[in-house]
Structure formats: C-alpha cells, structure tokens
Amino acid sequence: MILLEVVEAERRKVAASRVDGDDVLNQRHPDVLQVPSPPGPSLPDYATSQAQAEQQHQDIDTPLKQQKQQRRLGKIIVYALAIYFILSISIAVPLFLTLHKHASDEPLYSQAWVKAGDGISPPPAPNQLPPDLSELPLVYGTAIECNNWTYVNNSSLSDSAYSLQYLIxxxxxxxxxxxxxxMEDNIISPVTGSLRVSVANSTSQTDATISVLMKDIGEEALKEANVCLMRTESGWGLAIYVPDDANEGxxxxxxxxxLPQPSGSPQLTSLATYFPSFNQTFESLDSYTNLESFTVQGSLGNILVESVHAQSILVKTSAANxxxxxxxxxxxxxESIIAPIAASVSLYNEGNNSQPPTFLNVETGxxxxxxxxxxxxxxxxxxxCPPMFMSSLKTFSAPxxxxxxxxxxxxxxxxxxxAVNSLQPAQVFVDGTFEGSYDVHTTLSDAFVDQTMNLVDPTGAGRPRTYVDDYISTNRMYGWVGWGPRPVSGYGPFPQQGHVEVVSSLSAAVLQLTNAPDPSFSVTRSSKPVFTQSYPSG
Known part of the structure; x- marks a missing residue:
C-alpha cells in the first residue's frame, strides 16, 4: 500500500510538470539566444556601425566647412583692401597734382601780371582761376590771369557792369x-554778347588790347563767370567760361x-574766334596782309566781315547771317545751316605747277x-600753266x-x-574770259543757257566767241563755249579748260554766258533770243 502511494505521488508530479510546460509554450515568450563570441576583438552590430559611420562623416565635414569659411573670409578681405587701395590712388593722386600745379603756377601769375598789366594792382589770387578750365572747347595753353574785374557804374549805360582789359x-x-x-535742343543759351575787332587809328598803340565788359546781374553770376588771359606756344588768347549749371542767367x-597798325615784321599770323551766341563784327583788316588763317565760328549771332586778307578763311555759323x-x-x-550768305570773294592763284587750286566752298540750308x-x-x-580755281555752291530751299x-x-x-539747289532756282554767271564745257540740268523744271555774241577777245587776238550745243532739251543743255575753234578733244572738262555745272531739282537752272549778269533774265522761259553758233576750225 505504501509503495502504491509513492508511485501515485510520482505520477502526479509528472502530470503537473507537463501542464506547466504547455502553458509556458503557449505564451510564446521569445528566447534570448546566446551566440558564442568568436575569439579576438568583437564587431559592432549593424545599428551601431551605422551610427559610428554617421559620426565619422560629421567629424570629417566639420573641418572642411571651417576651411571654406576661412577661405571666403580671406577673399573678402583681399577684395576690400584692393578697392580701398584703388580709391586711395584715384583720390589722392589728382589732389596731389592739383595742389602741386597751383603751387608751381603762382610765380607765373605774378610774372605775367607785370607783362600784361600796369604793375599797380596785385596779381589775382590763384583761387580765382576757373575750377574746370579744361572744359573750354579746344582751348590749349596756360591761364595767365583771370577775373581782374573793375566795377563800372556809368549813368550812360542801361545797366552797371564789370570791366577788365588785357594787353598782348x-x-x-x-x-x-x-x-x-x-544747353539743350530747345533751350537757347542764356549767354549772349558781341565781339568787335578793329585796327587802331593811332600809331602810338603798339600792343593788341582786349577789353571785356560784363553786365552786372549779381554777385553770384560774377563768381560763376570766368574770363581768363591764356598763353599758348604760338600766341595769346581770351577764354570765357560759364558753367552749364550756372545759377544765374x-x-x-x-x-x-x-589791333595796332602793323609795322615791321613779324606780324599777326592767325586770328580765330569761337563765340556761338555772339554777334561778331570785324572792321577792315586789309592792313594785315600776312595772315595765314582767319577763322570765325558762331551759332546764333550774325557775322559781318568788312574785309580780310588771308591764305585760308573759314566762317561757320548755324542760324545767323x-x-x-x-x-x-x-x-x-x-557755311551756315539755315541762314543766308552774301559775300564778295576774291581768289588768288599763282598759276604755277607748285600751287594747288584755290578753293571756294559756300553752303547753307x-x-x-x-x-x-x-x-x-x-x-x-x-x-x-593757267591759274586754277574750284568752286562748290549748295543750298536747299532758297535762290x-x-x-x-x-x-x-x-x-x-x-x-x-x-552750283546745286533743290527747291529754288540756281543761277550762275561767268564772264567772257571763261572757256570750257558746261552742263545745265534740272529734274522737274527748265534749263536755260543765256548766250551773247557781243564780247571781246581778252587776249586782243580778235577771235570770235564760239558756242557749241551738244545737247538741248527742256530740262538739260550741255555744250562748249570758248574763243575760236573748239579743241579737238571734244566736249567735257578738258585738261586746259574749265567746266561749269548748274543743277536744280524742282526749279530752273540758269547759266549766263554774257557781258554781265542780266537781272531781267527770268528763270521762267526767257523771251530773249538764245544765240547758238558754231565756228568751223580754220
């Protein structure tokens, strides 16, 4: 009985242990496997390796970024220093040169004052010189003296004025x-005036005198305007400068x-003026026979020249006579643009192989x-070798x-x-000494050649005046005129004869081959007979 109880107790324990084991399996608790470690240093798992790699990458990137930032900062510093250096040079060098120039020019003003002035008044201060004298158009030289004004309160003047005078x-x-x-296309310059050039009657005057009178319009205007005596390598000059942004108008x-009366040698060699808004008047300068050039330029002011002799003459204006x-x-x-030109011109040519032709060019609009x-x-x-003269005339909408x-x-x-015109008639007269070809033509009007037989051979040989018409139509006539038979070389501009061409587009073109210009000759169809006669050779 005791043995059976012992066996039964053991059977119950085994059954109980099986029940407990099944419960544990049904709960599916994960089992932690213990992998035996290999011998030597152990390797981290995947997550650890990934974290370590990212940490290493950050450790490498950090110094690279710091290096780039340092390089960028260095470039900025270099650029800033370069800009500072350039600005320093661009400001300091001109300032130094300006100060040095003023310092070196001061003795020159005093010396020039003794030559040009009366020696009584002190020389002007250097700060009276125009600050932007280089803006004067085409002015070269050194400013000797500026703005030595004297106030003039003359009751005969409509306004008070400032005056100065230079002797040169x-x-x-x-x-x-x-x-x-x-100043602008539609704004006329507020600066006007007049220029008068003359030759002194008295023989006691030995120097040229330049006198300037400036209308008194206020102290500010006096400060802005600068009138300077200039010295160049070849002569003297007067420069007037008013800033474009002047406050006064x-x-x-x-x-x-x-000018003094010329005496001895050397004499005045060149005279040039540039006053865009001045009326310019030149009295007779015939006593100055050695002028190489005479140049007058204007814009809105009339130009009147009584008489001048020079090798080369240039007169230009825009909207004035x-x-x-x-x-x-x-x-x-x-030359002008929209203003009339009326002139008496004398052309000289030596008539030798060494002298080129003498030119006349007249043009307006x-x-x-x-x-x-x-x-x-x-x-x-x-x-x-006869003397040679060449002339070109051109206008647009006037006779x-x-x-x-x-x-x-x-x-x-x-x-x-x-001679060329566009909308109005063109009329040219040549006297009986002329020999050569002619061509008179127009586009939409009539061409005329006025001829006469009542001429005398200038050589005294008694040759007849000959006219040869090579072509005649309503709007064109060309041919030849001369003394005696026509040269064998035919019509056209011959090597030893002249040529006249008269052209108009919409009006008549007229050539007069007569004793004198005929004012009664109409630019419409003339009622006068036109002589056309050819003389055979021999």
Missing part, C-alpha cells in the same frame, strides 16, 4: 573763344579786340546764297545766285564751278 603782343596768333552753347559780354568781303589765296569756306567772285593771278606765272569775273590782267584760267 600782336605779332603771333590771337584767339578769342568761349564755352557758350545751346542772361549773361551779356561785350568783347573788343583792338554771314556777310562780308573775303580775299584768299588758298581757300574760302562759308534753308536760305539764299548771293556771291560775287573775282579771280586774280600773278601775271608772271608759269607759261602754259542761289553767283557771278564769276576775271581780273582784267587775267586772260585765261581753269575755272570749275558746281
């Missing part, structure tokens, strides 16, 4: 100019140049041209009239003339 030699070149322009300058008597041995150029031209030459010129005559001592010449 007259045996070099003289120029008078300003920076006056039209309505400046008026009265400038006068008085050109009137005068001009005598030149090299060239005469008269919307106004008339009226010219009287006389041709001169040295009677002792090279035989077989063009020109007359060419030879001096009585000039028996032949090579005269080339081209």
């Amino acid at each position: 030699p007259s045996n070099e070149t003289i120029y008078l100019r300003s920076n006056f322009t039209e 309505n400046y008026y300058f009265d400038v006068e140049l008085s 050109i009137t005068g008597t001009f005598n030149a041995s090299s060239k005469v150029i008269l 919307n106004s008339e041209i009226a010219l009287n031209v006389t041709l001169y030459s040295n009677t002792n010129g090279t035989p077989g 063009l009239e020109a007359a060419y005559r030879h001096d009585a001592a000039l028996q032949s010449s090579l005269l080339y003339v081209r």
